[in-house]
Amino acid sequence: KAGVTxxxxxxxxxxxxxxxxxxxxxxxxxxVSWYQQTPxxxxxxxxxxxxxxxxxxxxxxxxxxxxxxxxxxSEMNVSTLELGDSALYLCASSLATDNEQFFGPGTRxxxx
Amino acid sequence: QQPVQSPQAVILREGEDAVINxxxxxxxxxxxxxxxxxGEAPVFLMILLKGGxxxxxxxxxxxxNEKKQQSSLYLTASQLSYSGTYFCGTAVLGGKSxxxxxxxxTVKP
Numbered sequence: 469k470a471g472v473t474x475x476x477x478x479x480x481x482x483x484x485x486x487x488x489x490x491x492x493x494x495x496x497x498x499x500v501s502w503y504q505q506t507p508x509x510x511x512x513x514x515x516x517x518x519x520x521x522x523x524x525x526x527x528x529x530x531x532x533x534x535x536x537x538x539x540x541x542s543e544m545n546v547s548t549l550e551l552g553d554s555a556l557y558l559c560a561s562s563l564a565t566d567n568e569q570f571f572g573p574g575t576r577x578x579x580x
Numbered sequence: 581q582q583p584v585q586s587p588q589a590v591i592l593r594e595g596e597d598a599v600i601n602x603x604x605x606x607x608x609x610x611x612x613x614x615x616x617x618x619g620e621a622p623v624f625l626m627i628l629l630k631g632g633x634x635x636x637x638x639x640x641x642x643x644x645n646e647k648k649q650q651s652s653l654y655l656t657a658s659q660l661s662y663s664g665t666y667f668c669g670t671a672v673l674g675g676k677s678x679x680x681x682x683x684x685x686t687v688k689p
Binding site: 501503510511512513516523524526558567568569570571572573574 | 582612614620621622623624626627667669675676677678679680681682
């Protein structure tokens with residue numbers, strides 16, 4: 469069974485631009501969560517989608533948004549990028565909200 | 581509010597044991613443990629649900645004390661491959677996992 473895939477793996481943007489990251493969950497998994505990981509902040513929860521509905525949301529500004537499609541694939545969008553948005557963005561899929569999560573390799577975003 | 585992990589870092593020799601603790605101020609429904617090696621994504625180790633059940637995975641096991649809202653991860657007879665950062669994720673019923681800051685484990689020959 470294929471694992472969680474994320475594209476692109478690396479991205480370099482400049483301040484003010486916007487970016488879209490993609491995540492394809494494990495087949496059959498309907499829950500997709502997004503996390504931001506930085507050296508000083510650990511794993512910070514962004515949001516979770518289940519069956520195309522946002523179930524939970526972390527404490528991030530409105531510049532961070534996401535959506536989930538009917539095939540469970542998910543996208544995350546960050547608008548008006550700031551230097552502090554540079555981080556590894558991880559996507560994780562699970563069968564349901566309370567199940568173990570399987571992480572993708574992440575997208576490393578660098579904002580210059 | 582995120583759980584608190586302790587210690588922040590630990591250095592071991594091969595064959596030694598270690599305990600990593602995870603505490604929360606909330607009434608927890610589940611605790612998840614993950615290990616992340618440098619440059620890689622976190623990998624799921626085990627999940628403990630409300631009920632105080634202890635689980636094991638080879639020489640790695642964990643317990644969940646729901647009265648104290650604490651979980652502990654036990655690594656026995658550590659191997660070099662155990663090195664990495666261990667995260668606990670805690671969740672209330674219907675909520676989403678919140679992760680601790682991680683515990684960095686280094687196993688030396």
